[in-house]
Amino acid sequence: MWQDKSLNMLTHFLSCCITLQPVWRRRPGCRFMSSSGPPWRLLFFGSDQFAVESLKLLTSSSGILNVHPSLLPRWRGPAPIFHTIMHGDTATGVTIIQIRPHRFDVGPILHQELHQVPENCTAEELGAALATKGAHLLIDTLMTLPERLAHKREQKQTGATFAPKINASMSWIVWEEQTCDQIDRLYRAIGSRIPLKTTWMGRTIKLLDFVGKCHISLLDQRRKLVPGSLSYQKESNTLAVCCKDGWVGFKAVLLKKRLTAADFFNGYLHQTVQKKTPYQTTEALFVSRKQATEEHQMSTSTL
16 A cells, blocks of 8 residues: 555655756766756665665765655654544645654754635545645755755754554544544545445444535434444435544445445344334434443443
8 A cells, every 4th residue: 555655655745756857966076967968767666786876975965855744743654644634634745854874853954835725625635635745845956956955944943743554543533522624624634545444233334425514403402412422314315423522424334245334224233223204313322342342341340
């Protein structure tokens, strides 16, 4: 998965690198390459024994540069784009830094550019935009490298945050704690890679085709609503789930197989309720894994 992401970022970079004019430091035995010559590119993507001496020379002269998709020192680490979306940042950017030995994302800043995060964008959409911006920013940095090196600045000690890798544990929804906006951001950050999950009747269920916040009208106004309550919306074929401050909707779920909201309602939900209407259930709930674990611990402790 991460190799695919790297290749996509590399493709964006190469598509933007039409011509890269050489920048040489005047040294004994070196001469300037003619700027009228053919375009050239220098790209190290990994290394082997043959490249070691070249890498040593690059490190000793101007160092190794890193293109990082955030406004460092915010979101250091391997997954800045996902955390930008997940935490609702309205602005991010690209930063060109020098790599310090054995420590990434903490080196001095050579160049930095702001990028406004489009409303409701996904991590994939933001990543594509930042990849293009990063490629152009890197070219500009290389073309003005002596000046950039002379005016480089250390990262601030305040405002630093860490962006760890995304993993499956992040996809569990906690209905009693998360708001509609938080669930929306979580889906836009990781939903295309890791489906959001909850538990139902003791089983893990994956929630697919998120449609955002739902405005629903319950037929039974006396019904006591708790986080995880379900309401099937027949007109839109949407399964609405109650969270901390409202309702969010999904068009499909994955139990044993992929089911539409209607299929899940007709095939499963109506079998678990003692009282129901054509549009909603009153007993079946989606339960967060946290709550299910606590209930299990309480039940076992009373045995």
